[in-house]
Amino acid sequence: MRMSANAMKIQTLIDRLERERTLSDAELEELFAILAQAHKGPGAGKVQICADIPQAVCSEEEAILYAAARRVREQYYGKDVYLRGLIEFTNYCRNDCRYCGIRRSNKKAERYRLTKDQILDCCRQGYNLGFRTFVLQGGEDLSYTDAAICDIVSSIRALYPDCAITLSIGEKSRESYKAYKDAGADRYLLRQETSSPAHYRYLHPEELTIENRKRCLSDLKELGYQVGCGIMVGSPGQTLANVIEDLRYMQDFGPHMIGVGPFIPHKDTPFKDEAPGTLTDTLHLLAVIRLMIPGVLLPATTALGTIHPVGRELGLLAGANVIMPNLSPVNVRGKYLLYDGKICTGDEAASCRHCMDLRIARAGYKTAMVRGDCAGFAVND
Numbered sequence: 001m002r003m004s005a006n007a008m009k010i011q012t013l014i015d016r017l018e019r020e021r022t023l024s025d026a027e028l029e030e031l032f033a034i035l036a037q038a039h040k041g042p043g044a045g046k047v048q049i050c051a052d053i054p055q056a057v058c059s060e061e062e063a064i065l066y067a068a069a070r071r072v073r074e075q076y077y078g079k080d081v082y083l084r085g086l087i088e089f090t091n092y093c094r095n096d097c098r099y100c101g102i103r104r105s106n107k108k109a110e111r112y113r114l115t116k117d118q119i120l121d122c123c124r125q126g127y128n129l130g131f132r133t134f135v136l137q138g139g140e141d142l143s144y145t146d147a148a149i150c151d152i153v154s155s156i157r158a159l160y161p162d163c164a165i166t167l168s169i170g171e172k173s174r175e176s177y178k179a180y181k182d183a184g185a186d187r188y189l190l191r192q193e194t195s196s197p198a199h200y201r202y203l204h205p206e207e208l209t210i211e212n213r214k215r216c217l218s219d220l221k222e223l224g225y226q227v228g229c230g231i232m233v234g235s236p237g238q239t240l241a242n243v244i245e246d247l248r249y250m251q252d253f254g255p256h257m258i259g260v261g262p263f264i265p266h267k268d269t270p271f272k273d274e275a276p277g278t279l280t281d282t283l284h285l286l287a288v289i290r291l292m293i294p295g296v297l298l299p300a301t302t303a304l305g306t307i308h309p310v311g312r313e314l315g316l317l318a319g320a321n322v323i324m325p326n327l328s329p330v331n332v333r334g335k336y337l338l339y340d341g342k343i344c345t346g347d348e349a350a351s352c353r354h355c356m357d358l359r360i361a362r363a364g365y366k367t368a369m370v371r372g373d374c375a376g377f378a379v380n381d
């Protein structure tokens with residue numbers, strides 16, 4: 001079949017992106033514009049990119065991008081998909097991010113905290129299911145002092161020396177980050193959300209600044225963590241120029257992980273009437289990130305699975321290589337509601353694990369129950 005002019009253009013841009021890891025701003029804009037337009041094109045020219053997933057259909061142009069992203073992810077990670085056991089241990093938060101369902105002003109959120117024993121219980125269940133990374137995520141809840149966090153981390157470290165411990169508990173001082181690291185934490189997730197100061201101001205209240213967020217990320221990296229940053233796709237006010245600025249920031253920063261998922265409105269936040277980010281935009285961005293920052297750990301997020309029944313599988317087919325199933329106790333799952341419609345709030349950890357295996361296999365990949373460190377990152381350095 002002959003290639004269309006747009007497909008030839010995309011092929012040229014993708015070849016260069018794969019080889020040189022960068023394009024000019026104008027070329028990135030053109031790339032995203034052609035992809036968006038091609039996605040809306042007629043059904044006749046569509047390509048099926050995975051025989052076992054009927055919904056895995058895209059334009060010729062998108063198929064070129066996704067194939068390159070998969071080629072690069074396979075150079076670094078083969079067919080392996082790493083699972084992370086996510087423990088959402090508190091939904092109390094002192095912050096008031098305008099997009100977030102557990103922001104402090106949301107008086108309707110039913111708040112909960114897990115005790116150390118409950119957290120350790122989640123880890124035990126997760127370990128028995130084969131998980132070798134635990135992600136402790138929560139709002140910025142100061143009732144967990146640094147000493148309490150260190151106690152939880154060092155207990156997990158002592159019980160499960162072969163596991164990675166990831167924290168995702170927001171902005172802290174360098175001293176706090178150092179204490180958690182010394183207690184045994186390996187990785188830290190903190191999305192920058194947007195690199196543009198004006199857009200950051202639109203998404204967050206006055207007391208949060210992009211400067212401090214970036215300071216946190218730099219401190220974490222200097223302290224030797226594997227660090228994750230990232231953004232929401234389609235967050236209110238986001239422009240393509242913002243996304244390109246984020247790509248530049250991330251490439252310059254050199255994260256080990258990048259969390260990218262669609263923004264989804266929550267009914268009790270100021271952004272309740274905003275449109276969600278789209279599946280298509282998220283998949284395009286995941287694939288471009290894979291080409292620009294090739295060895296990065298890239299999750300197919302729960303938010304992606306929320307906006308489309310096979311969103312996470314499509315994420316894997318666009319270059320993602322990590323999935324983060326929920327290990328939180330079922331009775332609190334429905335309370336960690338960052339956005340409306342969140343999936344997997346009622347399932348037991350064991351059934352989530354089984355479901356993930358099937359989904360990953362259907363996309364042509366295999367679950368690897370290992371720590372799954374970032375390619376090239378020397379652990380215990």
Ligand code: SAM
Binds near residue numbers: 137193
């Ligand atoms: N407190 C920690 C922090 O701020 O990094 C971790 C918890 S925070 C809820 C984790 C991530 O959820 C944020 O970085 C944000 O990108 C994402 N998130 C929050 N609200 C969301 C929404 N409405 N739609 C999609 N993602 C959302």
Ligand code: FES
Binds near residue numbers: 140
């Ligand atoms: Fe703090 Fe969302 S506002 S976790």
